[in-house]
Amino acid sequence: MSVSVTPLFPGLPGGPEVLVVLLILVLLFGANKIPKLARSTGQAMGEFKRGREEIEDELSQMDDEEADEAETTKSTETSTDAN
Template sequence: MNGIAFIGGLPGGPEMLVILLIAVLLFGANKIPQLARSSGEAIGEFKKGREEIEEELAEEDSAN
């Protein structure tokens, strides 16, 4: 198995509802869309950076 091993598996329906309820209590319903948007942007930037590094490594491998 390659990748990260999850202990206890991914959260299902009831667990996700509890997580969502806690998030609403902590941040308020108005902040949740902003948090989701900023998290999505951060993930996009991370993927973009990773792709750039992979391209640079591939160029170095092809040059050698």
């Protein structure tokens, strides 16, 4: 009688895989540098998020400006057509 374990999400690392990766990280970088690596990774992710939000804000401002210009053009055309 053999028991086969089917992962819930194939392709995602499970418990044993995560432990192996953590062990390799400790061997490569040492236990003292892992918190520094995690901190710098978190800071990099924060910078990326801020940059993405700035770009999204700029794009939404551009869309708003284009909508305002289109609205102004349309109202100008309507007023000149009425004359």
